[in-house]
Amino acid sequence: MSDSTVALVFGGRSSEHSISCISAAAVWDALEATGHTVLPIAVTPSGAMVRYDERPSDLRGVELPIVVEGSASVVFTTDPTIHGVLVDGEPVRVDVVFPVLHGPWGEDGTIQGLLELAGLPYVGSGVLASALCMDKLTLKQVLQAAQVPVTPWVPIVGDAWTRERDELVTRIGELTPVVFVKPSRAGSSVGISRIEQAGGGTLGVDFIGALEAALDDARAHDPRVVVEQGMVGSREIECAVRQDANGQVSVSVPAEIRVREGFDFYDFDAKYIADGAELIVPADLDPRVTARIQALAERCFRAAGCEGLARVDFFVRDEQVVVNEVNTMPGFTPISMFPRMWEASGVPYADLIDSLVGEAMARRPGLR
Ligand SMILES: Nc1ncnc2c1ncn2[C@@H]1O[C@H](COP(=O)(O)OP(=O)(O)O)[C@@H](O)[C@H]1O
Ligand SMILES: [Mg+2]
Structure with a gap:
């Protein structure tokens, strides 16, 4: 149990704004349950940062929540001596930031750069690894150099x-x-x-x-x-990676996404709207294939220079395993793959969140 103040940043400018809000609602509960104080900061679809105090349960009721305004303006400054944010111009101390933001302007190194300037520790990968994993083209080259098989492109x-x-x-x-x-x-x-x-x-x-x-x-x-x-006839398998406060890297059991009949692939509707996929946790795989997936997930994490957490997505056909992509801030809704894979690996949701925050605070600041 800790009593640190965690700035929970959610929403954002990307197409995953709503998913981020739903993730944040669950993360918020877990942070409070493990003794943290939450400073909730929403980024509106147009990019404004606002304090958003409404209870997460209010966000959860709506199918696709959107935050358009809040109770105060929030600014991350470039002055590390503040060690926090300005809320309506007044400094508020923050111990660590949890940017539960997905996609461009969130998961891509931009907000991480802002947090570096603000001198604040934060959950997840730094500037370079975030930007690298966001860019599918560059990531392929880096993974290939690390002998990780990727989809031909x-x-x-x-x-x-x-x-x-x-x-x-x-x-x-x-x-x-x-x-x-x-x-x-x-x-x-x-x-x-x-x-x-x-x-x-x-x-x-x-x-x-x-x-x-x-x-x-x-x-x-x-x-x-x-x-x-196109990896025709392949199964879609994911594996979660995390680091504990000692920097130790561990991998979860893999899970499978089975896209339901009627969907071409795991597109936006299938992912978030139409319940178009069945999530099988853990995946039913040959133990040798499981071991290979886990080893590759860890190799990706290290090769890309990730920190804190990542979800590595694969295409698997019989013994052939290739990496599709690496997500540095995967979904955190209660039904999201990342937390479910950890639950199935013996790490409950609240413990997962608490340890990610602990890991971020233990990390030394520096070039990231
Ligand atoms: N090379 C491929 N072969 C087969 N299916 C693919 C391929 N690339 C993408 N897909 C399908 O499209 C979905 C989204 O692609 P992905 O590369 O994961 O993009 P995003 O970053 O938007 O999740 C995948 O989950 C999968 O269903
Ligand atoms: Mg994907």
């Missing part, structure tokens, strides 16, 4: 599509029959398309047309686009 950045279209089309052809087109830095499946080349062979006009439309969709979210081989 073709990058499309800058004006590459106009400069070297033919070469790109040839390389994308080698990834077919199914490809996924994704913004490099997004989240919650926004801007992602699945395209299938019927019948194999050279790419038809239908495929190229669908590809160009998919590139436009992805570029609406990020000028950096990744075209990936």
Whole structure:
């Protein structure tokens, strides 16, 4: 039990604003249950930071909660001597920050940079690891260098599509029959398309047309686009990683996401709206495959320089295990995979939250 003040930052500008609010409601309860004082700070969809005192249960009742205003303005300053925030201009001391923010402007190193300037310890990865794991293209290169198998891909950045279209089309052809087109830095499946080349062979006009439309969709979210081989017939498996206050890294039992009939893939609706997926915790896997997944999850965590926590997502087909992505601030709703994998590994929700806060406070400040 501790009596530290935890600034709980939630909401945010990304498409995962509501998910963050629901996560924060549960984290808030767990922080209070383990003796922490919560300073609730919401980031509105337009980016304003406000104090938001309403009880988390009020947020939880709404299907997709959105915070548009609060009771006071909040500012993180660049003056570390304040060791806290300004609430309506008045300094309020904060011991540690828990940024339960997902996606761009939250999970991508930007808020972490702000917290570095403010000189405040915070839960989760630092600036570099957060930005790295947010950018699917760069993460692939780093993981590959660490001998972690990743989904084969073709990058499309800058004006590459106009400069070297033919070469790109040839390389994308080698990834077919199914490809996924994704913004490099997004989240919650926004801007992602699945395209299938019927019948194999050279790419038809239908495929190229669908590809160009998919590139436009992805570029609406990020000028950096990744075209990936579709892992047809693979299972989606996730594994949670965390660090305790001594810096010790541990991995959870893996879990499986089974997308229900009628959904193309684990898209936004399937994830958050239509209950489009079944979560199986722990996953039913051969013990050798489980061991491989756990070892790779830990290797990803270390290779990317993550801190505190991460959820590593895989595609698994028989013995073949490849990494899809690494999430540095996964969902924390009571039904989210990250806390459920830890529950199934013997770590109850409140203990998990308390230990993440303890780990963040034990970490030495420095270049992150
Ligand atoms: N290469 C792929 N092969 C098969 N399915 C994929 C592939 N890439 C993405 N998907 C599907 O799309 C979903 C979202 O993609 P993901 O890369 O995890 O993006 P996000 O960061 O939005 O979660 C995955 O959970 C999976 O269902
Ligand atoms: Mg994902």
